[in-house]
Amino acid sequence: MTFDYDLILVGGGLANGLIAWRLKTLKPHLRLLLLEQGDALGGNHTWSFHDGDLSPAEHRWVAPLVGKHWDHYRVIFPGRKRILHSGYASIFSRDFARVIGATLADQMRLGASVEMVTPTTVTLATGETLQARAVIDGRGARPSPHLALGYQAFLGQEVRLAAPHGLEAPILMDASVEQGEGYRFVYVLPFSADTLLIEDTHYVSLPTHDSSRLRDNIGAYAQAQGWQISAVLREEEGVLPITLAGDFSSFWDAASHQPISGLRAGLFHPTTGYSVPHAVRLADQISAMDSLDAEGLFTLIHTEAQREWRHQGFFRLLNRMLFLAGRPDRRWTVMQRFYGLPEGLIGRFYAGRLKPIDKIRILTGKPPVPLGQAFKAARLFDPNLIR
DSSP states (O other): OOOSEEEEEEOOSHHHHHHHHHHHHHOTTSOEEEEESSSSTTOSOEEEEEGGGSOHHHHHHHGGGEEEEESOEEEEETTEEEEEOOOEEEEEHHHHHHHHHHHHGGGEEESOOEEEEOSSEEEETTSOEEEEEEEEEOSSOOOOTTEEEEEEEEEEEEEEESSOOOOOSOEEEETTSOOOSSOEEEEEEEEETTEEEEEEEEEESSSOOOHHHHHHHHHHHHHHTTOOEEEEEEEEEEEEEEEEEEOHHHHHHTTTTOOBOGGGGTOSOTTTOOOHHHHHHHHHHHHTOSSOOHHHHHHHHHHHHHHHHHHTHHHHHHHHHHHHSSOGGGTHHHHHHHTTSOHHHHHHHHHTOOOHHHHHHHHSSSOSSOHHHHHHHHHSSOGGGOO
8 A cells, every 4th residue: 555654643732743853853764744733833832841851862852942941940839938959941832833843844734624533544624635654643632531630721921021020930839829719829931031921820620711810810910029011922821631530441442543642642740731751752762663653653652651651640649639638729738748848859750750758758747638538539539440
């Protein structure tokens, strides 16, 4: 059978963009095609990660995409303020689109509306059908009755201020703000002396948010800091899945041997929603394959997702305590206590590489939520599904 392409990637977000870029760099002979429905790769996003999330080799190849790096960051809670001396970096979608788009050139199509995807074909809205040895579907998270989820809903505004803000490093969590229906914090990234990304973030039970209210919250936060916003340069918003529990086998059976990537494959940090480390690792693994075919790709991605699922059971337990135990307006106490732990442990938490002793440290001591509710949250789901 004659194929039009070796690999078609449907969706030009973080995971598929990195896969295409890595393959084009290391195996330029491959016939690739990246299809994106929007008018630019990467959409309108800021992706961030900690230095400890990536290996030195991964840092090197991702470096051209990094728009800003800081040597430390801060967290603020009603009873704790702390500076953590760990590097933190952000990738901006405009740089992502520029760098990867220039590399792929005519091997991508923007404004491509896709009607149907199979492991080896893509049917476009125009009726055109494209054939490939393999197709990876990376069009974002897919609804599933086999996962129990909470959500991280956010809206961020990149703003220019009338005067310098004085921040030298990001504020990853400012939970000193008024709480609400779930854990709420403000996230602040300083880009220059007078520009910031201010993001209002809520951990909530339903995948919805009131954009107008979040914009008002950002304005109120800026005013409380003494910052006068002179212009809103850009706005981004979204809802990220936060995994509480689920049936991994049934979730993947529904994929019907379709290679998938990114959030669609469940490859993200189950508590923070961060996805850069998972996307980088998957791109490296795929680029190391001797041959690209649909079944081989499905097996590789399924194996990686299964390894992560088994590894992340403890994080899902923490998520259930964060979402289900204690009064919603007091759930910030879970994170305040966490940020009192050793800095090395916090770094391993973000990297998803907790040691057994770390898990004991996180769970021992005076619980930040009522003990009975904590036990109820931990046991709410069938433990046979929490592997």
